[in-house]
Amino acid sequence: MMRNRIICSREALENFQIVTINGKVIFEDKDRVVRIARAYSQVVKSAIKPLFDGKSIDELTKEFYDVLPNYVYLETALKQARTITDGLLDREDEKGKIIHARIRRFWFGSRGNKSDKGNRNIKFHVLEDHVLIKVKDPWGKWVFGKAYFGKEYLPLLKELEDLASKKEEGYGAVVSFKDYPMIHLQIPLWLYLKHFSSPKPNGYGLIAGFDLNSDRLNVVVINKESRVVTTKTWWYSEVVSHGFLKDKAKALRLNALSESLNFLSRIGVDYVVFEDLFLVKKRKFTRSKSGNRKVSRFAKKQLLVHGVIKGLRLGFNVILVNPKGTTNSEDHDKVMREKGFDRHTASAYLIALKGLGMLNDIK
Template sequence: MMRSKLIASKEALENFQFVTINGRVIFNEKERVVRIARAYSQVVKSAIKPLFDGKSVDELTKEFYNILPNYVYLVTALKQARTITDGLLDREDEKGEIIHARIRKFWFASRGNRADKGNRNVKFHVLEDHVLIKVKDPWGKEWVRGKAYLGKEYLPLLHELEELAERKEEGYGAVISFKEKPMIHLQVPLWLYLKHFSSPKPNGYGLVAGFDLNSDRLNVVVVNKDGKVITTKTWWYSDVTRPGFPKEKARALRLNALSESLNFLSRIGVDYVVFEDLFLVRKKKFTRSKSGNRKVSRFAKKQMLIHGVIKSLRLGFNVMLVNPKGTTTSEDHERVMREKGFDRHTASAYLIALKGLGMLNDIK
């Protein structure tokens, strides 16, 4: 049986340290938790312009402490604002003007830390059918307590994480959000998640599958160790790009296509799956087409990538993320379309597979 591994850039690996587990939470004193969220959201919104103007997170920590008097909450909020600011700097329209941020979410977060026995501000204790939660109130001495329902299948994992945190061996991030009802989102270590939920597969035939993720389709090309094409396949979900198509339904269709493709690859003996390393791409490419821009802006490609990587690891595949340079517009891309008769998305999947094969050969 093979043990799955992830081969990727340093930038990408930083985004695959944790898996988020979501659940409903009921607080005894909801108004106290809402107060934290209001202060947190105010810090995020207020920090964007000064960060844009060049102020550092350290400078702003002192400036906003009177709004949110808790160092971990505050630094987490400021780093969230920094992420938003970096995204704005990367997304310029055709005139070179910065796209403005609209912060609609109502939430707060606390980063994890081993030294804080997992997390300084959000603690949990696993019981038989639910999880007790307590949240640090920056303005009060008493913790705010509640009950979280994260799914019974996650309780053994959370019990082990609780023990690791108590021994200062692992940390976990925590987010409390308020969209329709209070939710808790615990960020558990990826290795621990895979320990509890992966199903290692038997060794296949050393085949490599390249994925090209798109807003309306998923293209896969499988090659052998010599780079010869074994099969090509496309999963379509064209309806999701129609104006007004429900966002959650679109997401479900795309993720379902990913799951179907991985199950298919497992059956034919693929051992390695290859995706583009989107964490090396800094700008979204907008076009002159309004409908095209809608597809670009609404298609959460990076979210789909993260799902695909984690699902692949769970199913026992080795995963490689390759530099996307040249896989979409290049002389090689044009040549592959011309010589093999591939459409542009299949050609991209083929080049991604070859890049993965090259990376694999370099490692060997």
């Protein structure tokens, strides 16, 4: 049997190459680091309209070099602007109008590269209880700081530092300033799983389908003969109420997902199946203001990424299936009618069936 593997489309696989770990950082000269962030943010904001108008990243690199005179910072900022632009093009409301961007974050990033010994602009060195950080100032010398991650991350970072010094791995890095300076290091997924995976006992070949929603999580477990073994729902209805804190809502959803995966591990599930949301290009908005609030505030792809990585850590094989037909289709209506499932449970069942179909196709 396959172990600890992800089965999905090529488009989806690109989104599961890294895991980000976060640490608080204290810089010796914070003002110089803030200057980098101001220039970086200015580039991101200023590049969105030209990108909409069809300008290329190469053209904008020359145009904005005076604002941020560092090629790697500039390239990373422009790719971030491109991602925002693509997201806006995909998010049309019911009248066909583009939803405008409001960029409130204050940060800067530098993409990783093996040939730069990990990263050209943001370096780290692991010590006994903290991590030394140095950041390249485009207008001057390096800026030094101390970062504090959990101690459990230090062996992982030490191995990444060794790999980077040998030009065997790169790592992306972001510095942000929401409440205080933070550094976010992008770790290769294989290395993260090497340090944080838990051994899972062999199960019974059961398959669990997940239907992720803004107010609940539905799971249906089937066996290899397509028979339903169990169904279960984790509720967090309060998170969609007006004024509910976004961070608290995120925590409740992630907690429900973690609880569900732990439950499935105990009952002998070997495969967990999610919809491949990276095949869905547009968010669907409705005439309902409350419904649109749920759509806009519910980071479903973020929840999916968490579920996939958590599933791999716990030793599951993870399958992502095409979501077409799992919500509105004749098959969906038939499942609701014949099995007496509500629409979300019916979706989870169809997702599980699609996962079983993919397994049968590759055997």
